[in-house]
Amino acid sequence: SAVISQKPSRDICQRGTSLTIQCQVDSQVTMMFWYRQQPGQSLTLIATANQGSEATYESGFVIDKFPISRPNLTFSTLTVSNMSPEDSSIYLCSVVLPSSYEQYFGPGTRLTVT
Amino acid sequence: GDSVTQMEGPVTLSEEAFLTINCTYTATGYPSLFWYVQYPGEGLQLLLKATKADDKGSNKGFEATYRKETTSFHLEKGSVQVSDSAVYFCALRDNTNAGKSTFGDGTTLTVKP
Numbered sequence: 001s002a003v004i005s006q007k008p009s010r011d012i013c014q015r016g017t018s019l020t021i022q023c024q025v026d027s028q029v030t031m032m033f034w035y036r037q038q039p040g041q042s043l044t045l046i047a048t049a050n051q052g053s054e055a056t057y058e059s060g061f062v063i064d065k066f067p068i069s070r071p072n073l074t075f076s077t078l079t080v081s082n083m084s085p086e087d088s089s090i091y092l093c094s095v096v097l098p099s100s101y102e103q104y105f106g107p108g109t110r111l112t113v114t
Numbered sequence: 115g116d117s118v119t120q121m122e123g124p125v126t127l128s129e130e131a132f133l134t135i136n137c138t139y140t141a142t143g144y145p146s147l148f149w150y151v152q153y154p155g156e157g158l159q160l161l162l163k164a165t166k167a168d169d170k171g172s173n174k175g176f177e178a179t180y181r182k183e184t185t186s187f188h189l190e191k192g193s194v195q196v197s198d199s200a201v202y203f204c205a206l207r208d209n210t211n212a213g214k215s216t217f218g219d220g221t222t223l224t225v226k227p
Contacts, residue, residue: 033214042203043158043217092157096207101146101165103207103215105158 002027002095004106012112013083020079021109023093028073033094034066037108043092049076083113116141120204120218127194127225135189135221137178137204145206147171147180147187152201152220161189161202194225 003026013019023032034046046066047055055068069077080087093106121136139145149161149171162171167182176191187204204218 042219045214048214101207101209102160102163103148103205104160105150107157 002104006106010110018081023076029095035092037090116216118218124222130193133191137187143208148205150203
């Protein structure tokens, strides 16, 4: 299994500011994923973050808005830039363990933009 | 592209009732199938999985069988409890496409005593 922690767990931010979310995993993993879960909705993949390479963004998400860092095999950050109220959501970090192919999720960061 | 269609909710049952949440999928490859559960105020937890056709995943009294002929992975439990109240997500992961997962919209289950 994998234990994932995220910081902060929640935040209230003002429009136009940026927030960086940290994700720490207790084991080394190749691929990490960032998802968004808007209130009452399903999960939407933002990007895949592989260590040592540029993140791969899904349609509708761009690097300028959601820059991602992946400095090593246990850590990643997602920044939500120039926030607007539409960015209010839960942001989830996730990993897939190659040994079991199971996917694990962090507890999420609940972001409210006012 | 890949997609997952879940039974629309919300679903309300009495304790000890039988539960079925339907899930069907479309995929171009050979996906693994999963059910995740999200309890109120918590993150997603893997409930069960099946990695190939005819596999049955089971956990905590929940079961789901990977049916390739009907492209389905319905979740069942014989007797639900109040503590099963949560949102349930069906998901697939295409094992040939960088491990990306596709999620259904989620089904909210409320179990009343």
